Amino acid sequence: MSRVTVCARFRPLSSKEIRDHRDGSGVCVRGIDAENFVFQDDKEDEFTFSLDRVFYEDSAQAAVYEFLALPIMRDAVNAINGTIITYGQTGAGKTYSMEGPGIQDSDEHKKGLLPRVVDGMFEQIRSSKDMARYTVKLSMVEIYMERVRDLLDLSKGNIQIKENKNQGIQLSGVTEVPVSDSAEALQHLCSGLANRAVGETQMNMSSSRSHCAYLFTIQQDSVKDKRVKTGKLILVDLAGSEKADKTGAEGRVLEEAKTINKSLSALGNVINALTSGSSNKANHVPYRDSKLTRILQDALGGNSRMALLCCCSPSTSNASETLSTLRFGMRAKHIKASPRASEVKSAKTREEPSSETKDEKRGRILEKMKERMSNEDIKMLEEVFIQEGIIFSLDSMEEVDTAYEDTVSKTVISLHQTVEKLQVKVKKLEAKNKGIQEQALRNHESDRLGRMSRFISSWYASFFTS
Numbered sequence: 001m002s003r004v005t006v007c008a009r010f011r012p013l014s015s016k017e018i019r020d021h022r023d024g025s026g027v028c029v030r031g032i033d034a035e036n037f038v039f040q041d042d043k044e045d046e047f048t049f050s051l052d053r054v055f056y057e058d059s060a061q062a063a064v065y066e067f068l069a070l071p072i073m074r075d076a077v078n079a080i081n082g083t084i085i086t087y088g089q090t091g092a093g094k095t096y097s098m099e100g101p102g103i104q105d106s107d108e109h110k111k112g113l114l115p116r117v118v119d120g121m122f123e124q125i126r127s128s129k130d131m132a133r134y135t136v137k138l139s140m141v142e143i144y145m146e147r148v149r150d151l152l153d154l155s156k157g158n159i160q161i162k163e164n165k166n167q168g169i170q171l172s173g174v175t176e177v178p179v180s181d182s183a184e185a186l187q188h189l190c191s192g193l194a195n196r197a198v199g200e201t202q203m204n205m206s207s208s209r210s211h212c213a214y215l216f217t218i219q220q221d222s223v224k225d226k227r228v229k230t231g232k233l234i235l236v237d238l239a240g241s242e243k244a245d246k247t248g249a250e251g252r253v254l255e256e257a258k259t260i261n262k263s264l265s266a267l268g269n270v271i272n273a274l275t276s277g278s279s280n281k282a283n284h285v286p287y288r289d290s291k292l293t294r295i296l297q298d299a300l301g302g303n304s305r306m307a308l309l310c311c312c313s314p315s316t317s318n319a320s321e322t323l324s325t326l327r328f329g330m331r332a333k334h335i336k337a338s339p340r341a342s343e344v345k346s347a348k349t350r351e352e353p354s355s356e357t358k359d360e361k362r363g364r365i366l367e368k369m370k371e372r373m374s375n376e377d378i379k380m381l382e383e384v385f386i387q388e389g390i391i392f393s394l395d396s397m398e399e400v401d402t403a404y405e406d407t408v409s410k411t412v413i414s415l416h417q418t419v420e421k422l423q424v425k426v427k428k429l430e431a432k433n434k435g436i437q438e439q440a441l442r443n444h445e446s447d448r449l450g451r452m453s454r455f456i457s458s459w460y461a462s463f464f465t466s
Contacts (some may be wrong), residue, residue: 002337005307006329007068008037009055010314011093017315019449031056039326042319049326051333057314064097065116068307070235077124077134077218080227081168083236084113087312087328089321090240092270095208096235097311113309114214114235118185121216121233135219137176138185140192143291144210145259150175151192151212161294163395168298176217197256209256210290211263212237232341234299238264238292241321242432261273266290268328274301275334288446305339308332310449372452 010029017026030038038055039047053067072082086094099111125134140151141159152175158299166333179185197209216233239260266289273285287297299306310329312322 002305003053004332004335004337004341005068005305006310006333007064007308007328008049008051008310008326009059009064009093009097010057011096012313012404013055013315014091014313017313017317018243020317021315026316027314028319028322029056029312029314034124040316040321041323042316047323047326047329051310051329055113061097061100061111061113062116064309065113065120068272068309069113069117070120072305072307073120074124075339076216077121077128077220078229079218079220079231079288080339081232081298081304081342082339083234083296083304083306084304085236085238085296085299086113086309086311086323087238088240089313090208091316091320092240092311092313092321094240094309094311095237098235099193100336100365103186103193106377115182115186115188117233117235118181118189121218122182130220130343130403131223132445133220133221133223136179137219138179138188139171139174139176139217139257140189140217141171141174141215141295142196142210142212143263143295144197146263146291148295149210150290151195152177161291163297168303169295171215171295173217187415208237208239209253209260211239211260212247213295232304234304237295241324245291263290263292266293267296268299270300271328271331271335275331299337301337302333303339304337306335306337326466339382365453 013021013026020026028040028042030040031054032048034053036050041047055064069084072084076082086098088094096112098114100110100115101107103115105115111150121136128134138152142149142151142173145150147157148161148171150159156173156175158175162170162172164170167339177188179188193212196212197425214235214237217232218231220229220231222228241261241264248353266286269286269289270293273283285301287293287300293300296306308329310325312318312325314322314327439462
């Protein structure tokens with residue numbers, strides 16, 4: 001079992017915070033050592049926090065990388081999944097910690113976690129003594145207003161999240177760009193970041209309006225024993241939690257803030273569920289309550305190492321938000337995960353020809369249909385078949401099981417809906433039948449009274465005529 005590495009980082013006071021507290025009373029943090037500090041809230045109550053590492057305002061970017069990210073990056077190259085997350089209030093320094101002044105900034109001292117991870121990853125691959133061939137693929141997505149958007153291909157504005165029993169959480173159809181070195185990777189990262197949703201608030205000139213995830217897939221093909229291993233490394237720059245009265249958010253920005261806070265609340269609920277469950281009884285973990293927690297499902301107590309950097313303001317004016325961030329980190333420390341190397345497969349077996357796949361059958365059928373149909377018709381037909389789930393590509397029995405379960409689920413739902421419709425119709429027919437019976441009864445009573453009236457009238461008339 002492995003636990004989450006949790007660190008806190010306090011940025012320097014902003015110029016506004018310095019102006020607001022010229023008397024020097026504006027700092028709510030007092031350092032003890034590299035792992036412990038005292039925090040004073042807005043009621044002047046003091047709390048002592050102990051984390052894996054505390055980075056104060058004079059801490060170097062390199063120090064954060066070497067302690068927090070370097071071990072996880074090395075494991076990812078060796079096929080053990082890893083996730084690094086920056087968390088905290090808006091304007092607390094999350095994006096600066098993750099990116100630095102810019103992805104391609106040349107200042108070695110200011111480089112953030114992301115460019116350092118990229119450089120370190122390719123350096124480790126180059127220096128590897130294993131007789132292996134490495135392939136690195138990059139993906140970038142943002143979660144904006146509860147939609148997963150592909151930052152490397154804006155036409156993919158609603159990426160679906162799926163789960164595979166062996167490979168874990170997958171982003172269906174997301175763009176994966178092969179990268180051969182640091183420069184190429186950073187260029188793609190820079191292009192993707194230009195597509196990220198940002199906005200201005202009173203606390204941040206360029207506030208992230210979405211959660212952003214950088215995904216690296218590192219495949220290792222052993223030349224010696226023909227075996228393949230794959231590791232995933234995910235870096236997540238979360239959007240900051242916000243209070244509307246501080247940020248001055250209005251209109252669209254306010255709606256974005258509400259969605260951000262809701263997803264961060266869902267993340268807190270997942271962590272609470274993971275750390276408060278009884279050891280004797282499985283506790284429900286609400287991963288599906290948001291796209292963020294669904295994507296992070298493997299990292300949160302699954303098959304992945306995880307590190308959390310809690311970015312905080314040291315100002316007393318933000319004491320309540322800082323305390324909330326620190327308590328979040330303390331709770332996350334208790335998450336336990338089971339990271340392990342990916343399942344090793346034989347490359348030779350993987351490359352051997354297999355029986356005809358569904359894609360091959362589809363292609364053969366479509367080729368025959370081309371004799372009578374145009375290419376546009378064929379393409380449209382293929383897309384319709386895929387959308388309707390009539391034909392699709394399946395690479396493993398696990399995916400077959402998943403598709404089978406989905407089909408059964410849809411069938412059950414359809415049957416339930418049909419039964420409900422029939423029940424409604426039955427109720428309507430019963431009501432109509434009851435109405436007909438009541439009307440018939442009324443007609444019968446009216447007819448009986450009419451006959452009796454006619455009899456009395458006839459008898460009465462005959463009596464007087466006689």
